Amino acid sequence: MTVALDGLTQARSHVRRALDAASAKLASDGLPRPALDGKLLRPLAAYIMVPPDRRNELDERFWMGALAIEMVHEASLLHDDIIDEAPERRGKPTMAAVFGVGPALVMGDHLLTAAYRTAAATRSPEFLTVFIRSVERTVAGEIEQEKSQNRILDEEEYYRIISAKSGDLFRSAFTLAPALLGIGSPDVSGELGARFGTLYQMVDDFLDYCTEADRGKAPLQDYRQKKWTWPLGLVRATDFFLPTDEILSLLFQRPSPGGKSPMEWGADRLEGDFESLIKRLSEEGLETGEIQTLLRSWTQLVQNAALAQEEAGEARELPDSGPLSPDVGGSTVEWPRTAVLRRELRIAAEGLETAKGRLAYFGKHAKSFRFASRLFPQEQLRRVAGVYAFCRFTDDLVDEAADQRFEMVEPRLNAWLSMAKQAYKGEKTGIPLLDDVIGDMAQADVPFSYVEELVAGVRMDLMDPRFQTLSDLRVYSFRVASVVGGWLTELFGIRDPWVLDRAYALGHAMQLTNILRDVGEDLGMGRLYLPEELMSTHGVDRKFLEAKVQNGSPASPGYRRLLERLMEEAEIDYERAFEAIPALPTFFRGPVAVAANVYRGIHREIRENGYDNLTRRASTSMPRKILLGVGGLLKLRRASAYQKRKRDEQYLPVTAFGEEEGRQAAQ
Numbered sequence: 001m002t003v004a005l006d007g008l009t010q011a012r013s014h015v016r017r018a019l020d021a022a023s024a025k026l027a028s029d030g031l032p033r034p035a036l037d038g039k040l041l042r043p044l045a046a047y048i049m050v051p052p053d054r055r056n057e058l059d060e061r062f063w064m065g066a067l068a069i070e071m072v073h074e075a076s077l078l079h080d081d082i083i084d085e086a087p088e089r090r091g092k093p094t095m096a097a098v099f100g101v102g103p104a105l106v107m108g109d110h111l112l113t114a115a116y117r118t119a120a121a122t123r124s125p126e127f128l129t130v131f132i133r134s135v136e137r138t139v140a141g142e143i144e145q146e147k148s149q150n151r152i153l154d155e156e157e158y159y160r161i162i163s164a165k166s167g168d169l170f171r172s173a174f175t176l177a178p179a180l181l182g183i184g185s186p187d188v189s190g191e192l193g194a195r196f197g198t199l200y201q202m203v204d205d206f207l208d209y210c211t212e213a214d215r216g217k218a219p220l221q222d223y224r225q226k227k228w229t230w231p232l233g234l235v236r237a238t239d240f241f242l243p244t245d246e247i248l249s250l251l252f253q254r255p256s257p258g259g260k261s262p263m264e265w266g267a268d269r270l271e272g273d274f275e276s277l278i279k280r281l282s283e284e285g286l287e288t289g290e291i292q293t294l295l296r297s298w299t300q301l302v303q304n305a306a307l308a309q310e311e312a313g314e315a316r317e318l319p320d321s322g323p324l325s326p327d328v329g330g331s332t333v334e335w336p337r338t339a340v341l342r343r344e345l346r347i348a349a350e351g352l353e354t355a356k357g358r359l360a361y362f363g364k365h366a367k368s369f370r371f372a373s374r375l376f377p378q379e380q381l382r383r384v385a386g387v388y389a390f391c392r393f394t395d396d397l398v399d400e401a402a403d404q405r406f407e408m409v410e411p412r413l414n415a416w417l418s419m420a421k422q423a424y425k426g427e428k429t430g431i432p433l434l435d436d437v438i439g440d441m442a443q444a445d446v447p448f449s450y451v452e453e454l455v456a457g458v459r460m461d462l463m464d465p466r467f468q469t470l471s472d473l474r475v476y477s478f479r480v481a482s483v484v485g486g487w488l489t490e491l492f493g494i495r496d497p498w499v500l501d502r503a504y505a506l507g508h509a510m511q512l513t514n515i516l517r518d519v520g521e522d523l524g525m526g527r528l529y530l531p532e533e534l535m536s537t538h539g540v541d542r543k544f545l546e547a548k549v550q551n552g553s554p555a556s557p558g559y560r561r562l563l564e565r566l567m568e569e570a571e572i573d574y575e576r577a578f579e580a581i582p583a584l585p586t587f588f589r590g591p592v593a594v595a596a597n598v599y600r601g602i603h604r605e606i607r608e609n610g611y612d613n614l615t616r617r618a619s620t621s622m623p624r625k626i627l628l629g630v631g632g633l634l635k636l637r638r639a640s641a642y643q644k645r646k647r648d649e650q651y652l653p654v655t656a657f658g659e660e661e662g663r664q665a666a667q
Contacts, residue, residue, distance in 0.1 A: 008048075008293050015044050019070065022063040031114040032107065034067070034074040042069045045196065046173035048290035050183065057181055061122045065131070065176045068119035069169055071111045072135055076142065078108035083146070084225065089217055126186060127172070127179035134168040141165025150226040152238055158230060162201040163194055170197030184286055192281060199273055203298050205229035206266060209251055212308035220244050234262035238343055241430035243422060252309050263309070267302045274299055341415040346431050349393060353432040355382045358389040365392050371625050372595035372632075377587050384488060384591075386437040391484055393433065394454055398461050399525075409462055417455045424448050446490045450483040457483075461527065470531045470569065473515075474508055481514075482507030492585050502580035506592070509573035510599050516566055517602050520549055520614040530562070538562040548614050555611035563611050567603045574600050578639050589636055597632030598625050 016036060023033040043066035050058065080086070081094040082101050088094055096104035112135070119131045141164030148161065174193025178186040207213045208222050209231050222229050226240040235250045242250070252261045260268075274295040281291060351357050362373070362385040373381055397412055419429045423438035438451070457479025467473040485503035494500070515522070515529045522529060528542055535541055539558040548555075555563075574596060581589050581596075598620065605618035620628065 008290050008297070011048055011290055012040060012044055015040055015047050015066070018058075018063045019043055019067050022060065022067045025060075026067070026114065026118065031117065032071075032110045034071050034111060036070070038074075040070060041200065042073055042169055042173045043067070045170060045193070045291075045294075046176045048294070049174055049189070049286055050177045050181070054177075054181060054183065058177075061124070062176060062180055064118050064121035065124070065127055065180070066173070068115045068122075068131065069172050069176075071115035071118060072138065073169060075108040075111035075115070076138060078104050078111070079142070082108075084221060086217060086221075122176075122180065124179045127176055130175045130179070130186070130190060131172045134172040137164040137168040138166075141168070145227060148228065150240065151228065152232075153228045155230065155233060158228065158233075159198065162205075163198050166201035166204075167194035167197035170194060170200070184284060188284055189286060192277070192284065192286065195277055195280075199270070199277065199295075199298070202230060202270060202273075203302060206231055206263070206270065206302050207305055209248065209263065210305035210309050211248070212312050213305040220248075223247060231263065231266060234266050239346075239430050241428055242342070243427060248309075252306070261306070261310075263306050267299075267306050270302055271299045341412050342419065345412070345416055345419065349431050349433045352389050352393060355385065358382075358385045358433070361385075361389050361392065372591045372598060372629065375587075375590040375594060380492070380587055383440060383491060386433070386440065387484065387487055387491065390433060390437045391454060395458050395480070398458050410459070413455055413459055417452070420451050421448065424451075441487070441491065444491050444493075446487055450487045453479045453483045465527060465529065467529060467531050469533050473512075473529060473531050476529070477508045477511035477515075478504060481511035488588075489584070492588055494584060496583065499580045499583045502577045505573040506577035506596055509570045509577060510596070512566060512570040512573070513599055513602050516563060516570070516606060517613060517618050519545070521617065523549055523614070530566070534562060534565060538565070545614060552615050555614075560611045563606065563613070567606070570603070571600070578635060581636055582639050590633060593632040593636035594629040595632075597635065598628045601625075601628040 019036055019040065023036065027033050046062075046066050046069065047055070047058075077089060078095060081089055082096050082104055085096075086094050087097050094104070095107060115135070116132070119128055122128065141161050144161045145165055148157070153161075171190040171194040174196065175186045175190040177183050178189045183189075205222065208219055208229065211219045213219070223232075223240060223244060228237075231251060232247075235247075237247070237250075251263045254261045254264075278292050278295055352361060359381070373384060376384060394413075394416065397416060398409055419431065419434055420438050423429050423431075423434040424442045426439070426442065429435055441448070441451075457476055460476055460479070465476065467476065482504035485507040486500055489500055489503040519528075519530065523545060528545070530540075532541075538561050539556070540562055545559075548559075577596060578593070581593050584592060601620050601624065602618050605620055606613055609616050609618055
């Protein structure tokens, strides 16, 4: 192989010298000279497909044709660098980066137009016809690729694009010698050249995902620009929203010890395609040793790139995988479960893509809150509904799961939390609920720890929650309820610890009310949130409650006392919360006061139901909600007046005669 590569290196050197001589003639005619500092793969392909014993027949016409092909390629690179805003090419700054878009665009246009005059120097109508068509199809392929941005392609469309964008210039290269020297059929040679160029583009697209490969340009450009290429098909990617480290992990993960990663299967597939082309060229009498060497060097290139990625730590065994993907190279690879979960989450959140959808979700699942939220201005209501929708959706990942086993739901929660972190960093996830709500959270500088606490609380529901003491229960209620109050308070600009502490208190109060309302429903789901220590004090245990659910007997005196004790605890927190409501922004005070008082009213309904929260669910009627809402606003007014009086007293002028005299002076 080394000897063969040496022969290929010598051929490339010969091609470079011949092209340099031809380009010197262009310069003397006032035409632009291409850089000729790349791999010169297209002129090289045109040269090495000529049988060695016929190469002495190659004259200036051949080299002008080869130079014209390279000029079109160089022009396309200049235009690519402008479109991609690429800072470097072949390890050097691009012309656009150094001199600006204008000079780079003009130089690209000059090379392209001069290429036609150069191609005409072959004096071959047959080659010129193929060349003109190839240039047109190359440009058309570039346009199609730009149109395909941010779309998932099927392989047929992908091949059609790269066959035009990259394959057709190789068609011209493979047609050049047959047209000038009569070697084989120009049509057959051209088709094989297009196939050769298509495979070369597939190699380039493969290497774009190999961060260790030295290509003279930044890796992962296609993915960052949302251009679908065939490696994404290896893992059945359905969008471009995964972080780059995760997409690399999917591509290079191995499903089992000794198994192959998707990219390793991809390398095998390319090798098979190369060997198939070598066989076809041989059948047509067009195969030369150098073409075979070149194609097999590509095999080595992609295999080495995959190996380097493995050594860099990207390829590793996959501990958690999902269903099998379609065949890749005659075998199967396992689709990583994380990607499946992310796709499922996007589907599950589809109804929450817009503010209207989130408001509807808010109204359906939180009738008391929705009643109070009518007092919000429209923009603030949109933000509140978004936070509620996120929190409720997160909770439903457990409550609405068809299979609530820990090992089934835990990965879903982890994937959701990971995507939320992604959104908080400003990266698009493809889920508007996350991108909008968590993006708003980040912009308002609300700590992400609220989301982490919420997920931790929801996760507790997976583990048969049992709370020994009331303090243990408060850990849970903080995570699933207090964080919502803290989040909204900070979202609207309040950072005062005293106010936040009372926002947390309102969360504790409402969650405890919620628990008291839903004891029977929760038991039906295998959950019991009542503190065991308090239950024991009042002669109640889980079996006692389950029996009550079955026989529907009236609440025992001990159970009534237990509920009253817990309602008393909630009332203390409601009172503490009301102290801070006047410190909230004006638009926020009324809705919070109404929501707190309406929810607090559930205690009355529990009592009127004879403390039966095992077979009945306490709820407040609309007339009752209105009365409670008015009561909440009146309570807010009194609290506001009290806070104003306290504030005035705090800043009374103090005279030399003492505080009382100061009070009289103030009056």
